[in-house]
Amino acid sequence: MKQKTKLINPLQEIPTTSRRQFLLCSAALGGAALTAAAPARAGTENLSIPAWSKRSGDPVLWHPYGQPSAQQSHVVRRTLPGAPVPGAGASWTPLQNLHGNITPNGLVFERHHAGIPNIDAALHRLVIHGLVKQPLLLTMDDLLRFPAVSRIHFLECSGNTSREWRAPVSNSVQFSHGLLSNCEWTGVRLSTVLDEAGVLPAAQWLLAEGADAAGVSRSIPLAKAFEDALLVYAQNGEMLRPEQGYPLRLLLPGWEGNMSIKWLRRLKVADKPFFARNETSKYTDLLPDGTSRIFSFGMDAKSVITYPSPDHKLRDKGFYEISGLAWTGQGRIKRVDVSTDGGKSWREARLDGVVLDRALTRFRIDWQWDGGPATLQSRAIDETGYVQPTLQQLIAKRGLNSAYHNNAIQSWAVAADGSIKNVHV
Amino acid sequence: MSMFKVVKSLMVMCALVNLPAHAGVYGLGKPISEHAVAAWNIDINPAGDGLPSGSGSVAQGQPIYAAKCASCHGAKGEGKPADVLVGGIGSLKNDKPLKTVGSFWPYAAPIYDFIYRAMPYNEPQSLSATEVYAVTAYLLFLNGIVPAETTLDAKSLPLVQMPNRNGFVSDVRPDVVNMPCLKCY
Structure with missing residues (x-):
């Protein structure tokens, strides 16, 4: 009898070191959920039936869109003081609380230069002009009719981890590495749409420009535009969130996030780069000899x-x-x-x-x-x-x-x- | 070619003939003239392509700057809360370099581009060509790049030599080599 009891208790049959289960408790930003459970081996209390098992729960459509458990309310984007003016700032993704690879849409980091524009998708237009056979004006309806692709790609601000050069200042991975997210992006290949306008042989570069109040603009080598760039209207299965460029953004896989222009309104094909503010004054890399790397597009491992x-x-x-x-x-x-x-x-x-x-x-x-x-x-x-x-x-x-x-x-x-x-x- | 294939090709050709007027494969989107794009066509490259007619002087720029820029960029471009605009020339090799319009921007014409498209922060694309030329001239004057009597226009602005004109180099990454050792003693 004794021996039988011993056999059906597997915890007694495994080595001491792995038998013991320990918990992570949370510091400042951590999760109440992680600390709620008692150590598995404590086990001296008799189980009782919790209240939630003794009455029926909320009906369907408790929230038509859905939302995380109230106990996960600490899992949010956060910002830091120091934005020069409201809207010209960033929020960081809580990587410490996330599992797997995909970033939920509500937690994708933000970096805006003049706030989030409130765009009416029905009135939004994309213009393609410059060195093309036929300048084109496209509505969102037009763009949604093109053959589409869905691709999972990370997006990282090239300023991610920029506070860490001189000293380890961020005591959270949210602030040291949280200008980083990973979504499934759906849209039309930029090459498909460029071909529709017909790019002329002299073309080498493309200016992409947003419809936000900063009119953020970047020069993009045409080779990248034709290689793998996407005109994206959906992320993780739903239409883009306003802060991610609704209704249309560029996505340049593997390149610094600033170039994946949000609220995309204009693409101008040209023979030379434009040396716009966000590719000279910002997003260039100053070296000890006083020179700066320009057009440093790719994100390294x-x-x-x-x-x-x-x-x-x-x-x-x-x-x-x-x-x-x-x-x-x-x-x-x-x-x-x-x-x-x-x-x-x-x-x-x-x-x-x-x-x-x-x-x-x-x-x-x-x-x-x-x-x-x-x-x-x-x-x-x-x-x-x-x-x-x-x-x-x-x-x-x-x-x-x-x-x-x-x-x-x-x-x-x-x-x-x-x-x-x-x-x- | 089989008759089936010939018919199929003809069908494809007919389909293409029925597409709207532009050259595209899918026939989506509407042709638009460059003239119709003009209000959105606001980019200005280093050569000054896209600069409008008109002109503005340092003297004109001073009151415009005081009224529309100084509250964020400081009375003399010293910054706070927004970017420092003046000074720092020669500081880029320092331990604490000061990157400003004067010390860092390689070309003058894109200054016009940025001021018109994005400034003032609460009222972008509101300044007239005269105002943008004037504020640009005033900023260049504050930085000691142009003299006080300067007037800028589409011809003269691109010719202004910025101190950091040759300060940009191409990206040579990967510039570091780490070893994937498993014992790194």
Whole structure:
């Protein structure tokens, strides 16, 4: 009898180290949901029937659109003080609270230069002109009639992680890496629409311009326009959110987010770039010799551990799955390595699911925390062989004032009390 | 070619003949003339293509700047809350470089482009050509790039030499090489 009882209790048959289950509790921004459960092994209380099981719940259409559980109300975009004027700012995606690869539409980061325009899609127009056989005026109805494609791609502001060059200032992955999102985008290939107007042989560049009050404009090499650029009207299955460019935006896979012009109203085909404000005064990379890189379009391979990260606190030693995101503007992620000793030794992480071209890739790796100090890092390698660099390597080449394109390896220091801090090693 | 294929080709050709007037494959969208696009055609490149007629002087620009720009950019372009517009020439190699219209912008004509399209922040595309030329002239004067008696127009603005004209270089990334070592002692 005794022996039988023992056999049906599996917890007694597995090694001590993995038997114990520990919880992450949340720090400032963390989740109440994670702390709600009691340790599985506490188990001395008899189960009672909770109130929600003893009455019928809300009917269908409790909210016609739907919304997250009220207990997830802490999972929101956040902003920082310092926007010069209202509307010229950013909000960051709460990567510390997200799972998998797709960013929910309500949490996709924002960066606006003069606020979110309130556009009537029925009145919105896209003009294609300049070096074309036939300038065209397109309505949204026109654009929705073209053959469409859906593609999953990340979007990252080239200013993501720009606050981290001199010191580890963001004590949350939301603020260190949250100008980053990943959506399924649906629209028409830009090449399809350009062919409709007929691009002339002298054409080399394209000016894309938004209908917002800043009229944000960028010059785009025509080769990119024909290679893989999309005119997007939907994200994650629904029409674009206003803050993502409703009703129409450009999407340039793998290139800095600023170029994927929102509220797109005009495409002008030209033989030369325009040297617009957002490709000279901004979004150029100042080097120590006083020169600046211009037209630095691509986003290089980068990764970050999102769990555990400073918004979390490890409650006790034992098993954790370290998890994070890796991405590259140069194609697919090939490998992600994780270090728990500040970069002295590395182990290869699992890449979860299908690794897509220029999309966020979730990586995971098992970790037994021994309860001592540890420094967690991740290092992405893309299919070109490029290895995510250290901050010191970037600074050695670019100095401290290049602002954009900081794709350095991120370090999170775990203290013996389980708290986690952003550090430079 | 089989008769079926010939008929099919003819059908395709007929379908194309029935499309609207423009050259496209799908026949979607309406042809529009460059003339009709004019109100939206606001980009100005370094050569000054797109600059309108009219002109504005440093003297004209001073009161316009005071009335419409100074509240965000400071009485003399010193910034706060919005960008610093004046100064910093020669500072780009410093530990704390000051990037302004004067110290950083490579070309003068795109200054007109940005002021007209996006400024004043609360009232973009509201300034007349005279006002934009004048404010541009005043900003260039504050930066010591043009003299006080300057008047700018479509001919003269693109000829203004900006101090950082040769300060931009092409993107040479990948510029760093990290090793994917598993033991990095």
